[in-house]
Amino acid sequence: MSTVLWLLGPSGVGKSTVGWLVYRSLDRASYVDADQLGLCYPSTADDPANHRVKSAALGALWPEFRGSPLVVSGFLDNPAEARRYADRLPGADLTLCRLRVSRAELRARFLGRGWLTGAVDGVLDHAEVLEAAPGFADFTVDTDGRAPSSVAAEVRKRWTA
Structure with a gap:
């Protein structure tokens, strides 16, 4: 069984940064930013977040990742979206970790990006x-x-890879 950690949350919460740090703390692991898998536009009206494209791409890559821990960062809003991806990862032990931040800090982080x-x-x-x-x-x-390193350490402690 391969373990998969999926970091989810709103833009600016630190999914990619924390995901990368967790990945770097593991032996023989892989990392995927799901947003990068879905950079195919225009998206369709019934799937504006391109979950069909992203889940298909992740499923196509899965045989290469299988057998070692996989860390994924990306948007998920509900259990149905999570199932769409889980269905493409046969044999995966999928753990969903939501990163949360206060409204004020999220606003500051997002605006601090400058784009x-x-x-x-x-x-x-x-x-x-x-x-x-x-x-x-x-x-x-x-x-x-x-600090992202503190968040990553807590995530790593709470997730069994």
Whole structure:
């Protein structure tokens, strides 16, 4: 059985940074940023987040990753989206870790990037959607006021690879 850790949360919460740090702490592991798998546009009206494309791409790569821990960072909003990916990963022990941050800190982080600043309200709305779905992830880690290395250490401690 291969273990897969999926880090989810709104844009700016630290999914990619923490995912990379967790990956670097593991032996013989792999890392995938699901957003990179879905950079195919235009997306369709019934799948604006390109989950069909991303899940198919991850499924195509799965035979190469199987047998070692895999860390994935990317957007997931509900159990149905998570199942779409899990169905493409036969034999995977999938763990979902939600990264959470306060509204004020999320706004500051997102605006601090200096790009796509007009999307901040949508990012904050996305964070609220996730907040309204308790129990969706296997565990949640708060990131407010914490260095990415501290968050990654907690994620690593709570996830068995």
